[in-house]
Amino acid sequence: MAPGPTCTLSVDRQGVATIVLTNPPVNALHPDVLSALQNLLEECHSRADVKAVVITGSGKNFCAGFDIAQFAAQSPEKVKESVSGASQILTRVLEEGAKPTVAAIQGVALGGGCEVAAACNARVCTPDAKIGLPELQLGIIPGFGGTQRLPRLVGLQTGLELILTSKSVKGAKAHSLGLVDEIAKTPQELLATAKAVALDLASGKRKRVRTLDREDRLEPKDIAKMILGIAREQTKKRAPNVQHPLLCIDAIEAGVLNGGKAGLAAETAAFNEAARLPAHKALVNIFFAMRGTKKVKGVSDGTKLAVPKRKLGTVAVIGGGLMGSGIATASLEAGMSVVLKEINQKFLDAGVSRIRSNLTSRVKKGKLTEQKLEQMMQRLKGVLTYDRRDFQQVDIVVEAVIEVVGLKQQIFKDLEEVCRPDCILSTNTSTIDITLIAQKMRQPERIIGAHFFSPAHVMPLLEIVRSSQTPADVTRDLLRYGSQIRKTPVVVGNCTGFAVNRVFFPYTMAAMLLADAGVDAFRIDRVVQRAFGMPIGPFRLTDLVGGDVSKHVGGNFLLSFPERTYGNPSGQIAQLNDKKWFGEKTARGFYRYDKGEKKRTKAVKDLEAIGPVFQKSAQHAQTHLGVPSLLGVSDRDIVEMIFYPVVNEACRVLAEGIVEKPKDMDIASVMSMGFPAYRGGLVHWADAECGAAHIAARLQTFAKMFPQQSGFFVPCEYLLNCAYRGVPLSQGQAFYQSPVSRL
Numbered sequence: 001m002a003p004g005p006t007c008t009l010s011v012d013r014q015g016v017a018t019i020v021l022t023n024p025p026v027n028a029l030h031p032d033v034l035s036a037l038q039n040l041l042e043e044c045h046s047r048a049d050v051k052a053v054v055i056t057g058s059g060k061n062f063c064a065g066f067d068i069a070q071f072a073a074q075s076p077e078k079v080k081e082s083v084s085g086a087s088q089i090l091t092r093v094l095e096e097g098a099k100p101t102v103a104a105i106q107g108v109a110l111g112g113g114c115e116v117a118a119a120c121n122a123r124v125c126t127p128d129a130k131i132g133l134p135e136l137q138l139g140i141i142p143g144f145g146g147t148q149r150l151p152r153l154v155g156l157q158t159g160l161e162l163i164l165t166s167k168s169v170k171g172a173k174a175h176s177l178g179l180v181d182e183i184a185k186t187p188q189e190l191l192a193t194a195k196a197v198a199l200d201l202a203s204g205k206r207k208r209v210r211t212l213d214r215e216d217r218l219e220p221k222d223i224a225k226m227i228l229g230i231a232r233e234q235t236k237k238r239a240p241n242v243q244h245p246l247l248c249i250d251a252i253e254a255g256v257l258n259g260g261k262a263g264l265a266a267e268t269a270a271f272n273e274a275a276r277l278p279a280h281k282a283l284v285n286i287f288f289a290m291r292g293t294k295k296v297k298g299v300s301d302g303t304k305l306a307v308p309k310r311k312l313g314t315v316a317v318i319g320g321g322l323m324g325s326g327i328a329t330a331s332l333e334a335g336m337s338v339v340l341k342e343i344n345q346k347f348l349d350a351g352v353s354r355i356r357s358n359l360t361s362r363v364k365k366g367k368l369t370e371q372k373l374e375q376m377m378q379r380l381k382g383v384l385t386y387d388r389r390d391f392q393q394v395d396i397v398v399e400a401v402i403e404v405v406g407l408k409q410q411i412f413k414d415l416e417e418v419c420r421p422d423c424i425l426s427t428n429t430s431t432i433d434i435t436l437i438a439q440k441m442r443q444p445e446r447i448i449g450a451h452f453f454s455p456a457h458v459m460p461l462l463e464i465v466r467s468s469q470t471p472a473d474v475t476r477d478l479l480r481y482g483s484q485i486r487k488t489p490v491v492v493g494n495c496t497g498f499a500v501n502r503v504f505f506p507y508t509m510a511a512m513l514l515a516d517a518g519v520d521a522f523r524i525d526r527v528v529q530r531a532f533g534m535p536i537g538p539f540r541l542t543d544l545v546g547g548d549v550s551k552h553v554g555g556n557f558l559l560s561f562p563e564r565t566y567g568n569p570s571g572q573i574a575q576l577n578d579k580k581w582f583g584e585k586t587a588r589g590f591y592r593y594d595k596g597e598k599k600r601t602k603a604v605k606d607l608e609a610i611g612p613v614f615q616k617s618a619q620h621a622q623t624h625l626g627v628p629s630l631l632g633v634s635d636r637d638i639v640e641m642i643f644y645p646v647v648n649e650a651c652r653v654l655a656e657g658i659v660e661k662p663k664d665m666d667i668a669s670v671m672s673m674g675f676p677a678y679r680g681g682l683v684h685w686a687d688a689e690c691g692a693a694h695i696a697a698r699l700q701t702f703a704k705m706f707p708q709q710s711g712f713f714v715p716c717e718y719l720l721n722c723a724y725r726g727v728p729l730s731q732g733q734a735f736y737q738s739p740v741s742r743l
């Protein structure tokens with residue numbers, strides 16, 4: 001049986017002790033690892049046969065930091081105790097103990113792992129080691145001295161940048177910044193190099209340095225104050241709705257101005273304060289939810305499937321438009337070969353040039369070399385027909401043509417003839433029922449949805465849509481393809497709009513209903529974006545998607561869910577379509593789009609042009625559709641009227657089992673719509689900041705306020721069930737079996 005979280009100790013003949021952090025796969029600092037580390041260090045300091053100590057990690061990694069599972073499993077008090085206790089111990093026994101210490105870093109040294117290394121008297125790493133302090137991404141700040149030691153190793157400006165952006169650096173960069181002292185030429189030489197440094201420190205050949213005492217890399221105090229002031233201002237702008245980055249700057253400042261030890265005390269206080277705030281719980285939820293999406297019951301949860309894993313070397317993308325070229329780009333970047341199919345040479349050339357331009361923008365950002373770009377383009381083959389010689393090589397097809405059912409049906413009928421029987425056949429439809437698309441196939445169960453978000457080579461989410469017929473091995477291998485092209489895949493069931501589009505459809509619809517009730521649309525966008533934290537408001541989003549697409553998608557929803565789709569025949573979307581103001585792509589929609597500096601598009605509020613559209617829409621809604629004229633609506637009302645219908649739809653999706661786990665909905669909302677991660681995702685936010693009972697009551701109030709549109713607001717049974725039982729929405733699936741009426 002594998003040992004629990006611990007550390008092991010061995011001492012070589014030259015008197016170098018090696019302590020190995022042992023908690024696979026990433027050697028997270030569970031309290032048992034921390035206490036074993038303390039005990040073994042104390043033993044080393046007292047043993048006569050030990051001259052110096054090397055700390056390393058078992059397996060491929062040094063250490064990924066404090067055990068994040070503790071944040072969920074332990075009481076906040078216990079966590080604070082563990083962290084502040086360990087922080088003092090690291091200073092006393094690792095940095096200031098009788099024997100010098102050296103970190104031998106392989107793989108990752110992140111968070112607490114980086115802090116353990118920084119507290120050692122020297123650091124050696126492999127060339128590909130990854131070192132950094134990503135704690136802010138978890139809504140906390142470094143708590144083992146990282147806010148003090150990192151700036152002392154690399155300077156305040158660089159230290160601040162690394163901590164505030166949660167960026168990590170690799171071997172050579174870490175060395176040039178002063179974060180590590182030496183790089184082992186090969187991973188095999190890591191321990192020997194670290195031991196040599198340890199012996200040099202023990203013999204005095206190398207000066208033993210205590211990082212916390214260092215001042216040499218810190219900028220003079222007046223400059224440091226200026227740097228901190230600028231960092232504060234930028235942070236307030238970049239992350240206006242969270243406090244922990246500012247708490248982090250406070251802790252760094254305390255150390256820079258008053259010395260390392262005072263800084264450590266300030267860090268502990270700031271850590272405790274951050275750990276108390278809702279953003280911390282929310283971001284820890286996101287951390288585990290993201291990893292949980294890959295574990296699908298009966299598919300990728302350790303279940304052994306009879307069909308072996310497919311080779312996923314070649315993908316065929318059908319359609320070289322915006323979506324298709326994005327999918328092809330992501331696949332090329334993942335090292336795959338791509339067959340791009342178009343209907344004529346002109347479209348094919350346009351698709352290929354889009355792919356080249358996607359990759360060129362990576363080159364411009366320094367993320368790709370010209371040489372690699374050319375190698376990738378060599379793996380791309382453009383075709384105009386379904387030639388068996390090409391399609392027999394293909395392991396997976398992603399169809400990405402326009403949303404016309406008949407066209408898609410024909411494509412899959414053709415594909416079935418030319419592809420191997422084991423080839424995965426997937427469609428990138430965003431709303432159409434996948435069984436409808438498969439209707440002309442001999443084996444309709446072969447089809448699966450691979451819903452990407454635009455731009456497909458950038459957006460991180462992949463919605464995998466399976467029907468009740470989809471074989472588990474096909475879902476498993478599409479999940480593998482998703483990971484291969486570095487997407488976070490979320491497996492969902494089949495229905496109109498699947499999970500993301502279905503749940504977020506009420507988002508824009510509610511905004512339009514509110515505008516028809518007389519609420520200023522630009523205020524709605526402002527509140528949703530600035531106060532709530534979405535990347536853009538619903539009207540701006542509609543412009544991005546395009547009024548024409550919105551009309552089409554709205555029609556689909558009206559067909560599937562007529563009782564809860566708000567439709568105004570003289571509404572804003574209908575008028576924008578009449579005017580051919582299709583949003584950003586036509587430079588006009590709810591906003592006017594001007595080319596600003598550096599050719600950046602700027603959204604401009606043009607009341608003169610759009611005002612009459614809103615007025616006409618509201619007049620029709622209030623006169624003929626019974627929409628009330630609302631006065632005195634608060635910002636909070638706006639948030640609730642827009643997001644509670646979204647939560648309501650998420651509840652329906654949970655009730656129908658369209659998503660397997662509520663946490664999948666959290667991830668999908670963050671990664672597709674940009675729902676603020678610091679609110680933990682849609683369902684987490686609803687539970688943590690609102691509560692089922694409050695949401696249900698407010699929806700009932702809204703339903704009364706809008707009697708003719710009550711279907712849009714009326715709470716669904718799942719939501720009511722949770723409200724009556726006092727159960728969080730995230731746990732409602734366990735209880736949902738019995739409808740409320742039978743309670």
Ligand SMILES: C[C@H](O)CC(=O)SCCNC(=O)CCNC(=O)[C@H](O)C(C)(C)COP(=O)(O)OP(=O)(O)OC[C@H]1O[C@@H](n2cnc3c(N)ncnc32)[C@H](O)[C@@H]1OP(=O)(O)O
Pocket residue numbers: 025026028029064065066067068069083108110111112113115134135138141142143144146291292
């Ligand atoms: C007091 C201190 O300042 C506070 C802290 O240290 S807080 C922790 C700071 N550290 C971090 O944020 C690092 C978090 N981890 C990561 O970024 C990534 O997991 C990684 C880069 C280390 C590895 O990535 P990758 O190879 O893709 O594997 P990934 O699936 O993410 O992780 C492998 C497993 O390790 C777990 N894991 C990773 N880091 C962990 C951590 N710090 N604590 C607990 N579990 C962790 C994951 O949950 C996952 O578990 P699973 O297999 O059961 O799902």
